[in-house]
Amino acid sequence: xxxxxxxxxxxxxxxxxxxxxxxxxxxxxxxxxxxxxxxxxxxxxxxxxxxxxxxxxxxxxxxxxxxxxxxxxxxxxxxxxxxxxxxxxxxxxxxxxxxxxxxxxxxxxxxxxxxxxxxxxxxxxxxxxxxxxxxxxxxxxxxxxxxxxxxxxxxxxxxxxxxxxxxxxxxx
Amino acid sequence: xxxxxxxxxxxxxxxxxxxxxxxxxxxxxxxxxxxxxxxxxxxxxxxxxxxxxxxxxxxxxxxxxxxxxxxxxxxxxxxxxxxxxxxxxxxxxxxxxxxxxxxxxxxxxxxxxxxxxxxxxxxxxxxxxxxxxxxxxxxxxxxxxxxxxxxxxxxxxxxxxxxxxxxxxxxx
Numbered sequence: 001x002x003x004x005x006x007x008x009x010x011x012x013x014x015x016x017x018x019x020x021x022x023x024x025x026x027x028x029x030x031x032x033x034x035x036x037x038x039x040x041x042x043x044x045x046x047x048x049x050x051x052x053x054x055x056x057x058x059x060x061x062x063x064x065x066x067x068x069x070x071x072x073x074x075x076x077x078x079x080x081x082x083x084x085x086x087x088x089x090x091x092x093x094x095x096x097x098x099x100x101x102x103x104x105x106x107x108x109x110x111x112x113x114x115x116x117x118x119x120x121x122x123x124x125x126x127x128x129x130x131x132x133x134x135x136x137x138x139x140x141x142x143x144x145x146x147x148x149x150x151x152x153x154x155x156x157x158x159x160x161x162x163x164x165x166x167x168x169x170x171x172x
Numbered sequence: 173x174x175x176x177x178x179x180x181x182x183x184x185x186x187x188x189x190x191x192x193x194x195x196x197x198x199x200x201x202x203x204x205x206x207x208x209x210x211x212x213x214x215x216x217x218x219x220x221x222x223x224x225x226x227x228x229x230x231x232x233x234x235x236x237x238x239x240x241x242x243x244x245x246x247x248x249x250x251x252x253x254x255x256x257x258x259x260x261x262x263x264x265x266x267x268x269x270x271x272x273x274x275x276x277x278x279x280x281x282x283x284x285x286x287x288x289x290x291x292x293x294x295x296x297x298x299x300x301x302x303x304x305x306x307x308x309x310x311x312x313x314x315x316x317x318x319x320x321x322x323x324x325x326x327x328x329x330x331x332x333x334x335x336x337x338x339x340x341x342x343x344x
Binding site: 005017019020046093097 | 175177254258262271312
C-alpha cells in the first residue's frame with residue numbers, strides 16, 4: 001500500500017523535501033504572529049464568502065473566528081513559533097481532525113486557490129517564505145486527501161463511490 | 173461530542189497543561205539524541221519480548237528497528253529537536269498512523285507500563301524530564317484510544333462491540 005506521504009507527493013506534485021523546507025527557515029521568527037493572524041483572516045474571509053456553495057458549505061458548521069484561530073495557532077506552532085495549538089487543543093492529529101470534512105481532490109484545489117490569494121494579499125510575506133508555505137500547504141492538502149480515503153477502509157463499496165473523492169474527471 | 177483532548181484528559185488523568193509541559197523545557201537539548209535512541213530501544217526491546225502475547229502481537233507486522241526509528245524521530249521532533257520525523261515521513265498524523273492497531277484502554281496501559289520501565293532503565297534522564305515525558309506519554313496514549321474509537325463511526329454496532337475498546341472491566 002502506498003503511504004500517505006507518497007500519495008501526497010504524487011497528487012500534489014510537491015516532494016517531501018520541498019514540502020518540509022519550511023523547517024530550513026524559522027518562518028515564525030521571520031514573519032511574526034501578526035502576519036500569521038492576517039493570513040488566516042484573509043484566507044477564511046475568502047472561504048466564508050466563496051461564491052462556490054459546495055466549498056463554502058464545508059465550513060458552515062464552524063464559526064469563522066474559531067477556524068481562524070485553529071489555523072493560525074497550528075501554523076505558528078508548525079513554523080517555528082510557540083506551541084499555541086497544542087497548549088489549547090493537544091496534538092494536531094491533522095487527518096483525524098479533518099475527519100468530519102469531505103477532503104476531496106477538488107476541495108484541496110479550492111482550498112489552495114484561496115490560500116494562494118490570501119498569501120498574495122497579506123502584506124510583508126517575502127517571496128521565499130511564500131514559496132515555502134505554498135509547497136507545504138499543497139503537500140499537506142493532498143496528504144489530507146490521502147487521509148480522507150482511510151475513512152472508506154472496511155466500509156461497503158458505496159462509501160468510496162459516494163464520497164466523490166476521485167481524481168477529477170479529465171472531461172471538463 | 174466530547175473532544176479528543178477532553179477524552180484523553182479524562183481517561184489518562186493528566187490535564188492538558190501537564191501533558192504539554194514538555195514544551196516548557198527543551199528536552200532534546202537537555203537529553204540529546206543518544207538518550208532518545210536508547211529510550212526507544214529499551215522500550216521496544218521490552219515490547220517485542222513481552223510475555224503478554226496479545227500485546228506483543230500488535231507489533232508483529234513491523235520490524236523492531238523501524239518501530240524504534242519512527243518513535244525516537246517523533247520524540248526528538250516533538251521535544252525540541254530537529255524535525256527528523258517529518259523530513260522522512262511527513263506529518264506525524266498520530267491518530268491516522270495508529271489506525272492499523274487496536275489502541276484499546278488495555279493496550280494503552282500496557283504501552284505505558286513498558287515505557288515507564290524503559291524510562292527507569294535509560295541512563296541520564298533526570299527526574300523532572302521523566303515526569304514531563306510520563307505525563308505527555310500518558311495523555312497521548314489515551315488521545316490515541318479516543319482516536320481509535322473514531323474508526324467505529326458510521327460502522328455497524330458490531331464494530332464497537334468487537335473492538336474490545338471498552339473501559340477495563342471492574343471485575344478483576
